[in-house]
Amino acid sequence: MLRKLSGSLRRRLALILLPILLALLLASAAVQYLLAVRPMQREFDRAMNDVAVALAEHFVVDDTGDTGFQLSDEAAALLDADALDYNWYAAFNERFERIAGESGLQWPGNVVKRGEPYYFDAQVNERPVRAVAILKACGALDCGVVLAATLRKRGRLIRDMQLSALVPVALVGSVAFALVWFGLGSGLRPLVRLSREIERRSPRELSPVKLRDAPDEVQPLVTAVNRLMQQLGEANQAQQAFLATAAHQLRTPLAGLQSRIELAQLETRDPESRARLGEIHESAVRSARLAVQLLSLARAEPGASSTDAHVPTDLAKLAGELVNEWVPRAIEGGIDLGFELGAAPLNGSPLLLREAMANLLHNALEYVPRGGCVTLRTGADAMQVWLEVEDDGPGIPPEQRSRVLERFARLPGSPGGGSGLGLAIVREIVEGHQGRLILGAGADERGLRVRIEIGQVNTAAL
Incomplete structure (x- = not known):
């Protein structure tokens, strides 16, 4: 019990300290990630703007004032040279009608100002892209160009940054968790020694x-x-x-x-x-x-x-010692008392276990009317030994079964001259053997069956 309490205290302290440590590590990783990602995004955007400015140099205005766009083969090849990302462009005249480039790109509207790049997120051919729009003077009016690129390089670099931020956090966190856990264990070791000394x-x-x-x-x-x-x-x-x-x-x-x-x-x-x-x-x-x-x-x-003191004993042997005492009493009261004794070895107190059996037999013979039956059984399985005393008397209502285990508790109108201590004594004895006391109905829901289960099998005696 005390060892469990000390372990619980260790877990309680760990549950207080470790979440705080984890939160600090994650906050540190988040700050590190943000400080690295934002400059990287700005550099990508600046590179796109440089390309868009270069594209804007290919606008031409003829003698009639109409705006055109002529992209050289070398410039087009540069746009297609990226091995990871797809690049699209679109050129718009003074009426912001597309005159060249990708049909999926649209002019973002009046938000673009001359001399200032406008960055925005869009989709081209159902692919998410990052785009930049710049406005340029084309004669007396303005024209513009939009450049868009997929996000593969950005995503790869973001994943690399996430990994570079999380791996140290994971390593430091694991070491910190281990140090906290073992440090708490070391600090609580005196309590563990105390619990073990008392437990023994x-x-x-x-x-x-x-x-x-x-x-x-x-x-x-x-x-x-x-x-x-x-x-x-x-x-x-x-x-x-x-x-x-x-x-x-x-x-x-x-x-x-x-x-x-x-x-x-x-x-x-x-x-x-x-x-x-x-x-x-x-x-x-x-x-x-x-x-x-x-x-x-x-x-x-x-x-x-x-x-x-608890010593190797057998419930069947103890029950057999009660035959000569209780069979004559049962015959005198006109009650059929039977014994079905299977080997039930355990480590226990013979005196107290015999007293428990005697109390159960006394209660059964006290309350069962003439002509009734009382049976005492013993047995064992791989997990526990057990003892049952079953009768076909008046029984105990289910709602009263916990109450009759209390000291001096008797059901109203009960016959006989009992003091209400029999089952209380049995309960104390069973608890002293780390067992269970179960009250239930007998065969065909008649009478009472009192069952004792004790999980201390003396395997040497089997």
């Missing part, structure tokens, strides 16, 4: 945590953890003292009280007295059962007793 401990080990060479920022955490360990140790000692005292002060007198009541029942001959003694005996049995359940609940809590 059993719930009963409450000695102070020792973390050597811890930075100042981690020392308060270590101090707080050690203070908590001390408080837990003191609470555990007080609880153990209570358990020892309660076991002696409650169970022994109650067992003696039951024996005396049973002896009194045998000696008295008065039916009324025997009935009252029977009621007292039933109350004593319930009190003894409550005392045992309270002790079981305390024992099931983490770190409650060093005698509950």
Whole structure:
């Protein structure tokens, strides 16, 4: 758990730092790209303007004032000499009617001023082009020329500039990301060591945590953890003292009280007295059962007793040990109690697991009417071992199944004299074994099926 938290802190810090670093690198690349692309575009435009000015020198005005355009073969060859881009031109007379060149080029309008090149984007033969228009005096009036070129050289140079801008960003970014990630890992290593040290401990080990060479920022955490360990140790000692005292002060007198009541029942001959003694005996049995359940609940809590260490065991074997105790009770209550026991090896506390089974059987026999059936099953698969106690009694409504797992919770109108601790004890025991407790309906949606799943298979015992 703590290791996950430290990893999460590392990711959280990385998610804060790395986007900022990435944004700075991308901004740097964008600035570098813009600073390089704009001068390049201006140089291309200036070169086009030089060619357009040279083309404008080929206008001629005859004696009648009509404007013509005569392009020499050498000049035309120069326009076609570009190996990458296509070049088109169009010449326009004083009425801005095309008199020579590409029919797909149009005069851009009144936006062109004499002596100032006008650059614009257009399309020629469905190809995007960059164009320049210049206006020139042709006699008393103005004429103009438009030169357009495709964008292959520009696109290639832009891609080269993009690559030259992004490659350093990628390299620097990768190195920076790695340095940030491993730097965060190095800075958080004391927390990782602390988490591993605590993770290796059993719930009963409450000695102070020792973390050597811890930075100042981690020392308060270590101090707080050690203070908590001390408080837990003191609470555990007080609880153990209570358990020892309660076991002696409650169970022994109650067992003696039951024996005396049973002896009194045998000696008295008065039916009324025997009935009252029977009621007292039933109350004593319930009190003894409550005392045992309270002790079981305390024992099931983490770190409650060093005698509950997890050892290799088998649910089927533990269930078999309960047969002689619970079958006579079932026969006395007129209930068919069956055992379907498959091997279910695991590492667990035999005492607590046996207590869980006993509580489930007690609940089933308590609430199933005469003539009913109760079945205890055990088994295992590749992932987990499991235990089921199924009955055909009144069951528990789905909306109440989570509530009955709470301590001292009983359904309204429930028969019997239970205290509401049975399933709470089972839940504590299952959680102590990192398992799951599932409540569902029995066969044909009748009764109750309580299933325990524990994912700690002792493969050596299979």
